[in-house]
Amino acid sequence: MGFTLIELMVALTVLAVLLSLAAPSFADLVSNNRVATETNELMGTFNLARMEAVRRAQAVTVRSADSNDYAKGWNVFPDLDMNGAAASPATSSDGTILLVTGAFRGTATITRVARNSGSAPLTYSTSTASDRAYLTFDSRGGIGSTSAAFFRICDANHTSVKGRIVQVNLVGKVSLDSTNVMCS
Numbered sequence: 001m002g003f004t005l006i007e008l009m010v011a012l013t014v015l016a017v018l019l020s021l022a023a024p025s026f027a028d029l030v031s032n033n034r035v036a037t038e039t040n041e042l043m044g045t046f047n048l049a050r051m052e053a054v055r056r057a058q059a060v061t062v063r064s065a066d067s068n069d070y071a072k073g074w075n076v077f078p079d080l081d082m083n084g085a086a087a088s089p090a091t092s093s094d095g096t097i098l099l100v101t102g103a104f105r106g107t108a109t110i111t112r113v114a115r116n117s118g119s120a121p122l123t124y125s126t127s128t129a130s131d132r133a134y135l136t137f138d139s140r141g142g143i144g145s146t147s148a149a150f151f152r153i154c155d156a157n158h159t160s161v162k163g164r165i166v167q168v169n170l171v172g173k174v175s176l177d178s179t180n181v182m183c184s
Contacts (some may be wrong), residue, residue, distance in 0.1 A: 154183030
């Protein structure tokens with residue numbers, strides 16, 4: 001028993017319709033997984049920097065490779081003077097790179113943001129603070145700042161996928177602040 005040409009055309013048409021329905025949700029799934037992976041990578045880096053700061057009993061900095069897009073990559077290094085910049089020439093106590101994370105593939109962005117201080121719903125805006133390109137952990141694991149640090153992870157090409165907010169509080173605890181942020 002074989003298929004007629006008409007039966008084959010009908011089967012291919014049904015397959016094409018099913019694939020066209022599945023493709024957008026698959027793209028969102030891939031984008032959501034990319035955002036989750038990059039969030040976990042960033043949180044892991046902050047935890048590593050905090051542990052290194054406590055272990056070494058000195059400040060350790062995570063610095064963006066770009067002015068405020070951590071998705072372009074970052075470096076982790078001891079930072080004796082806590083200024084967010086590696087010494088030149090690098091020494092074991094200031095500037096020796098401990099970890100290099102390269103740029104992420106795809107269209108994700110990781111930016112430092114500021115959270116409104118009002119009541120719910122919380123909103124986040126791109127940070128304009130002078131220290132937005134780096135985060136320094138002191139020798140006790142806290143951050144060398146007067147307020148918590150927030151980072152928004154989004155996929156620029158899939159704005160329908162909700163972004164995530166990573167928070168680093170004053171004592172250095174790294175947590176997921178939100179998984180439902182608009183990324184427009």
